[in-house]
Amino acid sequence: xxxxxxxxxxxxxxxxxxxxxxxxxxxxxxxxxxxxxxxxxxxxxxxxxxxxxxxxxxxxxxxxxxxxxxxxxxxxxxxxxxxxxxxxxxxxxxxxxxxxxxxxxxxxxxxxxxxxxxxxxxxxxxxxxxxxxxxxxxxxxxxxxxxxxxxxxxxxxxxxxxxxxxxxxxxxxxxxxxxxxxxxxxxxxxxxxxxxxxxxxxxxxxxxxxxxxxxxxxxxxxxxxxxxxxxxxxxxxxxxxxxxxxxxxxxxxxxxxxxxxxxxxxxxxxxxxxxxxxxxxxxxxxxxxxx
Numbered sequence: 001x002x003x004x005x006x007x008x009x010x011x012x013x014x015x016x017x018x019x020x021x022x023x024x025x026x027x028x029x030x031x032x033x034x035x036x037x038x039x040x041x042x043x044x045x046x047x048x049x050x051x052x053x054x055x056x057x058x059x060x061x062x063x064x065x066x067x068x069x070x071x072x073x074x075x076x077x078x079x080x081x082x083x084x085x086x087x088x089x090x091x092x093x094x095x096x097x098x099x100x101x102x103x104x105x106x107x108x109x110x111x112x113x114x115x116x117x118x119x120x121x122x123x124x125x126x127x128x129x130x131x132x133x134x135x136x137x138x139x140x141x142x143x144x145x146x147x148x149x150x151x152x153x154x155x156x157x158x159x160x161x162x163x164x165x166x167x168x169x170x171x172x173x174x175x176x177x178x179x180x181x182x183x184x185x186x187x188x189x190x191x192x193x194x195x196x197x198x199x200x201x202x203x204x205x206x207x208x209x210x211x212x213x214x215x216x217x218x219x220x221x222x223x224x225x226x227x228x229x230x231x232x233x234x235x236x237x238x239x240x241x242x243x244x245x246x247x248x249x250x251x252x253x254x255x256x257x258x259x260x261x262x263x264x265x266x267x268x269x270x271x272x273x274x275x276x277x278x279x280x281x282x283x284x285x286x287x288x289x290x291x
Contacts, residue, residue, distance in 0.1 A: 010176050012142070016142070039220075043219070048106060048233050053078055059207060094225075108145075114131060208269040208270070
């Protein structure tokens, strides 16, 4: 096993542990949150699966971007929620059940929607290739569904055990994530830095900011729901995006650099939003306590 394969294995392990920790604090009802709220489900799909792919297509057509960036933006726009995002959303004051329901719901739908939308964009931009529903299902199952439902099952059958291992699982997941992500970014840095200086970073930032704005506006009257949808619309599953991009005929190394650039920029763009939402949540809690 080479270093790159080892880092990817560590990264996958960190994601599984993080999602397991989320499951250890969740219930089956949480996974069905969106199914029981069709209006919020439709707005979530409109934000993530309709508006953002259209935004990505508009940017690809309007600007002379490197091919790897064009493919990466489209692939990211059609990908579901990244598995580690609910933790960030909860820290920002997001609604836990909605974050988990969106993780599951959009992930399952991605098995159908990603291959369909990717085929449309491949035809539109005269490229060749395809991604099978089975390939998407495998990623969703291993990175989201399996660890999440294992965690939920442990909580249901052994709540005391779940309470004891949830925090250590999350901490180990965080450590492994940092230990694998930083070397991965370092290894792909030449490809990432090659995208600087030609306006690519600004366009990527514009797409991430549009995702935050769109999700926040479509999240509905509940401020906590707006937080979840905003961060979910701006951030997407990198493994599924990479698989979709490679299926469209792009080289994995060049498109991986573009995907990592987007993820880093999206994180930076979301920092002020997360800080603002935390202040809003704290102010609301203080107001309630003072009544």
